[in-house]
Amino acid sequence: MTQRIGAVVVTFNRKDLLREALAALRAQTRPLDHIFVIDNASTDCTPDLVRAEFPDVELVRLDSNRGGAGGFHEGLLRAYRLGFDWIWAMDDDTIPRPDALQAMLDAHDRFPDGQRPVILSSQVVWTDGNPHPHNRPHSRRIDADYLMLAASHSTLAVRNASFVSLLLSRAAIAEHGLPYPDFFIWNDDVEYTARILRRGCGVYVPASVVVHKTKSITHALHNTAGPRFFHEVRNKLWMIKLPATWSAPERFDVFKALVQTSWRYLKHERFKPRAIWAITKGAGLGLFTSPRREPALPPK
DSSP states (O other), rough: OOOEEEEEEEEOHHHHHHHHHHHHHTTOSSSSEEEEEOOSSSSSSSHHHHHOOOOEEEEEOOSOOOOOOOOHHHHHHHHHHOOOSSSEEEEETTTETTTTHHHHHHHHSSSOOOOOOOOOEEEEEEETSSOOOOGOEEOOTTOHHHHHHHHTTEEEEEEEEOSSSSSEHHHHHHHHOOOOOOGOSSSSSHHHHHEEEETOOOOOOOEEEEOOSSSSSSSSSHHHGGGGGGGHHHHHOOOOOOOOOHHHHHHHHHHHHOOOOOOOOHHHTTTHHHHHHHHHHHHHHHHHHOOOOOOOOOOO
């Protein structure tokens, strides 16, 4: 593959991790053509760090914190408008190994014409080298033929993926648009990649490895969200309402996951009023509002 590739890194108040992520991007065996840093109005001197230590990186400082969803929406839009053929998206706590990008490109090129994936994702490990439980791939169980084809090329066909190292083709953005910025946090990447992969093909590439430097791997969403849990409820209900994203059986699975997570959250919070309010607020927003539709993108 000899096409132009840009990276999009979304950051908020984690300049030390951002420094490490940008250094890892610079060290890729397949050099990137451009790097965007989308700064969600950080208050820890992130812009000063980028300007001083990474002057070749394009810094986009947002006027407010728009969450991961808003940051990736802005970054993918800018990269698309500048004509990049592939866009590598990640959070600021994602540290790719030197050959992570090349491994995804090699996997893509092994597929025959007409069956090449439009999305590729990396193997995500924690700092101890073990697979990160928050970033497990979800296989494409309904398409046995593509599962077998992907396996024959040392990959796994997936139904959705996360923004922790996602290589996305320009053609996919042209056809399916951008992530919904209104999601703010949680489920935006699941919805977006599931929308693309409802009919498109995507693979998980074990040979492409990134380290996801979360503080811990033991704290589940329902244990750490606090009053922000309303985003989880609202966003899952939004996903269920979006007809282009899931089949009917898949929408039931999303609803079942929401019920299970909400129950665990309520028990963890000991049914405090703030927890009941978070779920009530999320349910109301999810049922009676919808994420804003995006304007059409220019032709690919």
